[in-house]
Amino acid sequence: MLKQKKYRVLVQQYKNKIYTYSLYMLRNRMDADDVTQEVLIRIWQNIDKFNILAAKTWIMKTTNNLCIDYLRKRSKKLNRDIEIDEVFEESHSNSNHSDNPLIITHNNIVFERIKESIERLPDNLKSIFILYEINGLKYKEISKSLDMPINTIKVYLLRARKKLQEELKIYEHETV
Amino acid sequence: MNTKPFEITDEILDKLISTAYGDAGFLDKIYVKKLIRKHENVRLLYEQYSAVANEVHKVKEHEFPYQLTKPLPIRNVNYKEFKNSFWVDLLSIIINRPLISTVTAIVMITAVTVSLINIKQVEYKYTPIEITTADEQVRKALGIVSKIFNETKTTLRNEVLGEKVGTPIRESIGIVNIIFNKGEQK
Numbered sequence: 200m201l202k203q204k205k206y207r208v209l210v211q212q213y214k215n216k217i218y219t220y221s222l223y224m225l226r227n228r229m230d231a232d233d234v235t236q237e238v239l240i241r242i243w244q245n246i247d248k249f250n251i252l253a254a255k256t257w258i259m260k261t262t263n264n265l266c267i268d269y270l271r272k273r274s275k276k277l278n279r280d281i282e283i284d285e286v287f288e289e290s291h292s293n294s295n296h297s298d299n300p301l302i303i304t305h306n307n308i309v310f311e312r313i314k315e316s317i318e319r320l321p322d323n324l325k326s327i328f329i330l331y332e333i334n335g336l337k338y339k340e341i342s343k344s345l346d347m348p349i350n351t352i353k354v355y356l357l358r359a360r361k362k363l364q365e366e367l368k369i370y371e372h373e374t375v
Numbered sequence: 376m377n378t379k380p381f382e383i384t385d386e387i388l389d390k391l392i393s394t395a396y397g398d399a400g401f402l403d404k405i406y407v408k409k410l411i412r413k414h415e416n417v418r419l420l421y422e423q424y425s426a427v428a429n430e431v432h433k434v435k436e437h438e439f440p441y442q443l444t445k446p447l448p449i450r451n452v453n454y455k456e457f458k459n460s461f462w463v464d465l466l467s468i469i470i471n472r473p474l475i476s477t478v479t480a481i482v483m484i485t486a487v488t489v490s491l492i493n494i495k496q497v498e499y500k501y502t503p504i505e506i507t508t509a510d511e512q513v514r515k516a517l518g519i520v521s522k523i524f525n526e527t528k529t530t531l532r533n534e535v536l537g538e539k540v541g542t543p544i545r546e547s548i549g550i551v552n553i554i555f556n557k558g559e560q561k
Contacts, residue, residue: 208466214439222437236443252473313430332396332431360392364427 206246209254210239216334217262223329224266226318230273234265256343259336263326263345270322316366324359331356381414391417395424396431 217238221231238261242254249257320328326345330336331352342349383391387410393399394407410417469476501509 204462204466208470211464212467212470215436218439218443219436232440232443235439236447239444239447251470254470309430310433313427313434317434333434333436357389357392360396360424360428361388363431364424367427 202246205251206243209242209246209251209258213255213258214239217258219333220259220262220326220329221266223317223333224263224322224326225269225273230269234262234269237265238262253343255336256340259330259334259340259344260346266326312367313363316363319366320359320362324355324362327352327355328359328363379414380416381410383417383420387417388420391421392424395421396428 214235218231218235221234221238222228225231225234238258241261242258245257317325317328327341330341330344331338336344338349338352341347341352345352347355387407390399390403391407391410394404399407407417407421411421412418
């Protein structure tokens with residue numbers, strides 16, 4: 200009973216983080232579904248082995264490892280049928296709700312560009328960027344999740360931000 | 376504002392980016408804000424990064440699709456219960472913020488303990504004179520009460536029972552006797 204409660208708490212807490220991270224890293228809904236399910240099973244199997252307070256890093260580390268495995272497998276295959284494009288639609292928080300179609304369209308275009316630019320980031324930068332900016336992990340947690348020193352995390356995050364800015368500039372030039 | 380381009384080194388650029396994304400240190404923020412006020416090219420670059428940072432911060436986490444839990448080989452776990460549970464939310468807060476939770480728990484326990492100790496420590500200490508005075512006052516109060524009781528008793532016995540109760544009963548018994556006597560005569 201306690202095991203089930205512990206499991207419920209963990210899944211409730213981290214389900215969205217696992218799914219979001221998998222989705223951004225794998226850029227494919229079906230693979231993200233598989234990874235999320237695999238992580239949920241592993242949490243259940245290992246729930247007695249890890250401290251509940253350190254669960255976040257364990258879960259994100261497992262998610263990251265599984266994503267890497269999937270990316271390796273995928274690199275051997277060619278031409279995936281299903282790609283991510285439809286996946287990101289609902290993840291944009293429209294803080295400035297507007298009925299104006301022009302503003303809505305503009306916001307959607309900007310968001311699409313951001314999405315594309317995040318997608319274009321190299322995997323090592325993208326993982327840190329997603330964990331920090333979208334999943335809201337702290338440097339220390341990312342460091343434990345990815346087995347990297349905190350300073351490296353900081354440097355990679357800055358590189359990711361610069362790269363994102365460059366990617367957006369490329370977009371602007373292409374559009375012009 | 377100085378329109379002459381300011382040379383932005385890598386270090387300054389890093390500080391500028393961190394400030395735009397909102398996670399720079401206090402001193403770095405002040406330094407960057409100062410540069411922004413002074414130099415047009417720094418301000419433009421900051422605005423560019425800031426605009427992207429704002430958009431990035433709007434990106435939310437994806438909602439976990441519950442249909443993913445259907446084929447999971449984990450028994451006795453109701454995934455629908457994951458939503459809207461007070462205890463799950465409470466435990467989530469504890470897991471998420473262990474330090475704050477621990478501090479809050481310690482503060483609450485300390486507050487309760489201190490308040491309990493304070494309640495136990497309330498002891499009344501009186502001087503002998505105060506005790507004697509209080510004793511006299513109690514005796515006087517009891518005397519007054521006793522006097523009132525006695526007066527009430529006397530009034531009840533002499534006035535109420537004799538006149539208000541005894542007389543009507545006697546009269547009614549007399550009437551009953553008269554009625555009986557008349558009945559016998561007939």
